[in-house]
Amino acid sequence: MDKHQLSETDICDKFITPALVKAGWRSMYQVYREFPLRAGRVVVRGSKAQRDKTTVLRADYALFYKADIPIATIEAKDNQHAMGAGMAQAIQYADLLTVPFSFSSNGDGFVFRDATLATGVLEQNISLDEFPSPETLWALYCAWKGWTPEVSRIVAQDYAPSKTPRYYQLNAINRTVEAIANGQNRVLLVMATGTGKTFTAFQIIWRLWKSGAKKRILFLADRNILIDQTMVNDFRPFKGAMAKLSPNAKGIERVDAQGQKFIEEVELAVNKTTKQVDKSYEIYLSLYQAVSGADEDRNIYKQFSPDFFDLIIVDECHRGSASEDSAWREILTYFNTATQVGLTATPKANDAGQSNADYFGEPLYTYSLKQGIDDGYLAPYKVIRVDLDKDAFGWRPTAGMTDKHGQPIEDRIYTVADMNRKLVLEARDEAVAARITEYLKGTDRYAKTIVFCEDIDHAARMRQALSNANADICQTQPKYVVQITGDNAEGKRELDDFIDPEKTYPVIATTSRLMSTGVDAQTCKLIVLDQNIQSMTLFKQIIGRGTRLREDLGKTWFTLLDFKRATELFADPAFDGDPEQVFTPGPNDPIVPPEPPEGGPGGPSTPDDPFDPPPGPLGPLAPGEPPPRKYVLGNNVTVAVARERVQYLSADGKLITDSLRDYTRINLTRRYDSLDKFLQAWNDAERKAVLLAELESQGVLFEALADEMGHKDLDAFDLLLHVAWHLPLQSRRERARRAKQRAAFERYGPVARRVIDALLDKYADEGIASIESDDVLKVQPFSHIGSPAELVRSFGGRPQYLAALRDVEQALYNPTAPPSTPA
Incomplete structure (x- = not known):
């Protein structure tokens, strides 16, 4: 057998895989061929998107000591390469999987790189028969980590049978389990929205629970629907040992094998009548606000002893746990002996120095928005920035001008920062609604859309303006546009349907803060920014509403329609895709414009939704101070689009300015x-x-x-x-017309000449890629002329057909070049 004649696949099949099997690696769950690392960045091109195949990354081999616990990578090359030619790639793959062992092979043997230096040599050549066994590498790995036998036992606990985790999920899960096994009691994981925090939490809990390291677990989240969805989806394997720490549950609508819809209920741990907790379960899921509050009856957690739980997972931990006197922090402090893991996409800090990191410690693992887009696991975006004339150039009232309510308007220039805070232009609402509608009509009128408004009052006006702009649909489908804000009980009931990919309505949701975080809008394709946004954290949270990929449902990218220049934050040095800590007002801090809270100092409107309080003054007010005025002007002030610009992500992930x-x-x-x-x-x-x-x-x-x-x-x-x-x-048509006049084509027979004419016509309609396709002769109009084989024979054979195709391209692009000579 001449190895030099074998392909890379043959080298793998005939030499590398047998060497692994001989060393004791069991291919069923220890050896993964073509292990996926990066799915390939999705690139938006105009109104379409496709994966950049050059950014797809797969390891020829990923070796696992046990299922989902990676330990080494191998890069294979054909035998025309040196044995170590693949080492750079093997190291890259090992770095992504955070493992110390990497190998390169061309079938003659292996170059073995041991970053633990356990053997005293970084790289060495070994024969095919000397490949180390799983037990050998695992022992080296454990010694390098300095693990005790007990830590090794916990870390080696199997994952729950499920989908294969992505590389960054493996890293987050394995690092967390390792840290907790080593006695670390506070852990912070930072993972961008849409990268699978709940699945990651599930596997962490499963492995610690199954190993016996943690026996009673509490999972805290901040949306009812998130708890219920988690229980019936990712956490389903816990059924029987798991319950919701609440006397109420809405359940989740599902579809059975026959296609019939039904409500799947979740098990409850609280008696509806007595409000007493059943403490026989091992895993509890709860809303923060369902177990805490000013009302002592709602402090359900106090029915447990402080040492009842030994593991608490805190989802969206940036929300309130950074403030020492918050109700949520109270729960964590009560169970302070438990190991606590915080999950967030956006860690925060206030100027008093309080932050998630102060409580949980620095992030154990970070996977950013930029990494997710670069790897192809998050949807990219394009930006349409729309500047309205009154926003861009300002507006000043005429002398003595009053608004619709008879209020004299303060004489000054009102700018974009004043719109919908100090000044309401109803014509502006109509202009924004018209542009949103125009975009949807030009793309997909049923694309899920979130419109972020300045406050609840603005969200209500935008709902009306959008309903009028889409009257042809809203006349019979009033839920085409809905307002989903903290004060609107009817609208909040529509939230579940809005985020359900199988529900057509609602299509457009107007909101302010309620939907900025914690809302899994998987198919959201349009995010409208009509809100003054100064906080990088809030900006990233809003962007996160669109970043989920659902290729099966046609969601591969999304659009940001920006009316407030909020996307200028992309150019901020702080926006590099990595989470950062930014100022968030503490409980006693004044709120500084222009980023006031939506509802001022008022408390939560409902137990389930504390982040969208009812309308109120902008910021804290002194006793007796009147609320700030909003001047309201009707259509006597016109508003128009002054300029518009489309921006895309470049190849290096930066917004093209x-x-x-x-x-x-x-x-x-x-x-x-x-x-x-x-x-x-x-x-x-x-x-x-x-x-x-x-x-x-x-x-x-x-x-x-x-x-x-x-x-x-x-x-x-x-x-x-x-x-x-x-x-x-x-134009392509002009190029095709000139090419047809070329005398060189007269030497071809009648059938071949018809094929050439059809190729030029197809080029004129579709471009050069269409006629270079191997399948072009299978489609119309070629299929009407003859079969592909017959058409190729009309040129004398495939070489002659390809020569004629080169003639066509020369005629199109270089008409003075001599024609090809058929073989």
Whole structure:
């Protein structure tokens, strides 16, 4: 057998895998081939999105001591490479999985890298027969970690049977279990919205519970629906040992095997009549506000002894636990002997120095929004920034002008920061509603949409304005637009349906703060920002409403329609995708404009929703101080769009702030410093579509560029020539017309000439990639001329057909070049 003739797959099958099996690695659950690490970044191009295949990352082999406990990676190469040629990739994979052992092989043997230095050598060559066994690597790993036998036993506890965790979930789960097994009692995990915090929490609980390290567990969250969904979904394997710490449950609507809908109830641990807790369960789930409050009857947690729980998982721990006198913190303090794990996407701090980190410690593991988008596990976004004239240029009342209520309007210039806080322009509401509706009509009128407003009053007005703008639907479907705010009981009842991917209505939700966090809107495709946002934490929470990927439901990206320049925060040095600690007012801190709380000092409107208090003054007021005035003006003041701009994420994950023309020119001329070099590369490319795909992966957004220039009938080639080197534009149809006139095509027979004409027509309609496709001869109009085999034979065979295709491309792009000579 000549190894040099074998493919990489053959090397794996004939040499590497047998070496692993001989060393005792059981392929059923210890050896994973083509282990997925990064799914591939989703790139938005105009109105479409697709995965960038160049960013997909898979380890040829990932080795696990036990299922879901990684320990080593292997990169394989064919035998024409050196044995260690794959080591750089193997190290990259090992770093992602945070394991110390990596191997590279070409089938002759292995290069073994041991970052623990247990053998005293970092890298060494070993034969195929010397590959270490699972027990050998595990022993080296445990010694490197310094684990006791008891810690090793807990850490080696199996995962719950379920979907395979992603690499970052493995890291978060394994690090947490290890830290707790080592005696750490406060743990903070920072994971971006949509990256699976609940699933991660489930596996942490499962392994600690099954190992006997933790026996009674409390999971705290802040939305009723999140508790119920968690119980019937991720936490389902706990059924029988798990109950909800509440006397009430709504249940979750589900569909049985026959397609019939039913309500799945969740088990309750509190007697509805006596309010007494059944303490026979091992795992309890509860709302913070359901077990605490000023009313002593609601302090259900005090029915437990302080040492009852030995593990507490705190979901969305940024909400209130940073304040020492908060009701939530009271629960954590009461059970202070328990190990407590905080989960959050946005850790916070106030200027008194209190923060999640003060309580839980510095994050044990962080997986950021930027990482999630780069890896392809979170949806990217594009931004449409709309500046309204009165926002951009300001508005000043005429002398003595009064508002709709007869109030004299203070004489000054009102800017974007005043809109809907000090000044209400009803025409502005209508302009915003019209632009939202225009966008939905141009894309998908039933795309789930959240409109973030300044306050509850603004959310109510926007609901009305959007209903009027969509009267053709709302006339018969009043739930097409709903207001979901803390004071609106009817609207809050619609929240479950809004976030349910199977429910059509509601489509548009107007809100202020209630939906900024903790709402799993999986199919939300449009987020509208009409709120002054100064807090980076709030901004990231709002962005998180759109970042979930649901490719099965057609959700691969989302749009931010920004009326308040809030997306300028993307350019802030603090926004690099990583969580940061930012100022959040403590219980005694004054609230400084322009980021007042929505409802002032008022308490929660309902036990379930403490974050969207009812309407009230902006910020704390001195005793007897009147609330600030809002001047309300009707349609006597007109509002129009002053300017609009579309922005996309670049290849490096930054929002493109230049025009797409400038951005494309800079990128292209950086790669090709002259027109001649670009033309040479274009002419040398065997397939133009491959070169275009490469340019797209580097950030050239052809469809978006064509949209910006208003020329959708242009070839990508012409777009680039015009933008980068100012050459005149030609349409695809004009290029095809000129190519058909080329005399060189007359040497082909009648059938072949019909194929060439059809290729040029298809190019004129769809572009160069369509005619370079291997399947082009299978579709109309070619299928009407003959079968693919017959059409290829009309040229004399496949080589001759490919030569003719090169002739077509030369006629399109280089009409003076000589025709190809058929083989």
